Amino acid sequence: MHKAALPQQKSRIVRYSKRFRVKPGHKVKLADIDPDFHSTHEDEAAAKGEIVTNQEKLRALQYRMYAENKRSLLVCLQAMDAGGKDGTVQHVMAGMNPQGCRVQAFKTPSAEEAAHDFLWRVHKAVGPKGTVTVFNRSHYEDVLVVRVHKLVPKKVWSRRYDYINDFEKELTDSGTHILKFFLHISKEEQLIRFKERLNDPTKQWKISESDYLDREFWDDYMKAYEDALRECSTDAAPWFIIPSNHKWFRNLAVSQILVEHLEALKMEFPKPTVDLKRIRRKYHRAEKEEHKRR
Ligand code: AMP
Ligand code: MG
Numbered sequence: 001m002h003k004a005a006l007p008q009q010k011s012r013i014v015r016y017s018k019r020f021r022v023k024p025g026h027k028v029k030l031a032d033i034d035p036d037f038h039s040t041h042e043d044e045a046a047a048k049g050e051i052v053t054n055q056e057k058l059r060a061l062q063y064r065m066y067a068e069n070k071r072s073l074l075v076c077l078q079a080m081d082a083g084g085k086d087g088t089v090q091h092v093m094a095g096m097n098p099q100g101c102r103v104q105a106f107k108t109p110s111a112e113e114a115a116h117d118f119l120w121r122v123h124k125a126v127g128p129k130g131t132v133t134v135f136n137r138s139h140y141e142d143v144l145v146v147r148v149h150k151l152v153p154k155k156v157w158s159r160r161y162d163y164i165n166d167f168e169k170e171l172t173d174s175g176t177h178i179l180k181f182f183l184h185i186s187k188e189e190q191l192i193r194f195k196e197r198l199n200d201p202t203k204q205w206k207i208s209e210s211d212y213l214d215r216e217f218w219d220d221y222m223k224a225y226e227d228a229l230r231e232c233s234t235d236a237a238p239w240f241i242i243p244s245n246h247k248w249f250r251n252l253a254v255s256q257i258l259v260e261h262l263e264a265l266k267m268e269f270p271k272p273t274v275d276l277k278r279i280r281r282k283y284h285r286a287e288k289e290e291h292k293r294r
Contacts, residue, residue: 017261030222054252058092070129071129074177078140085137086136087251143227177261
């Protein structure tokens with residue numbers, strides 16, 4: 001397939017961007033959202049075709065964004081531990097041109113980071129025009145883990161929703177498209193995944209005590225997520241709640257929302273900066289003559 005050609009949509013597709021989007025200001029009740037949901041797809045095999053098509057489309061769309069060099073995409077991923085952030089990063093980036101994308105993970109702030117305002121490290125990590133950036137955790141940790149573990153007083157974290165909205169508004173006004181995904185798993189599913197990690201020598205390195213400690217605070221986290229999703233889902237930078245107990249469905253939904261959004265941008269390849277006719281005449285005729293002479 002030529003890179004410029006976008007794969008055609010074959011079947012009618014459920015619009016997940018509408019279905020999973022948090023309407024600005026709407027109250028979110030996570031307990032009412034089924035993390036097992038997998039729409040009309042029976043299983044991974046039934047969804048495979050759509051997932052692959054989305055990945056091909058994403059690849060072509062990212063190529064356009066890079067060529068166009070006019071705007072950027074910022075994808076924020078948030079989830080409880082073992083919620084599937086790493087897997088989603090891998091899936092979303094698969095096939096993208098590494099020259100035009102990057103992943104930024106946010107850990108416990110370093111001493112230098114902690115000595116600044118909470119958005120300092122975040123703003124620096126937003127990619128320039130033409131690029132896709134994926135945040136594995138994000139500035140939302142500053143109203144999630146920070147709130148749950150009382151790392152700053154309520155007076156401080158409660159103001160941050162407004163700061164975040166202003167920050168994101170400034171980014172979107174400057175050509176950064178922001179899409180935020182909360183990967184919603186159940187507490188039971190988390191334990192299943194922790195056990196898998198424990199039994200898989202290739203995944204044991206991911207285990208940390210804090211995962212188990214955070215699990216004890218599950219309800220507090222859900223409350224903190226509900227507030228963040230309600231306060232900070234805006235038209236310009238929406239939040240999506242993705243049912244994520246099924247990894248394949250999560251990949252399907254996230255990739256489809258990204259495709260929907262990027263297709264709507266109607267990105268164009270820039271016009272060539274040279275006169276192609278002249279270039280053809282000048283160099284390609286010369287090449288022919290060179291051939292004749294040999
Ligand atoms: P992981 O993503 O599993 O490698 O873990 C990163 C850890 O960093 C998690 O426990 C997060 O809660 C923590 N973290 C990320 N951002 C912040 C922050 N702003 N303040 C405190 N802890 C954070
Ligand atoms: Mg962890």
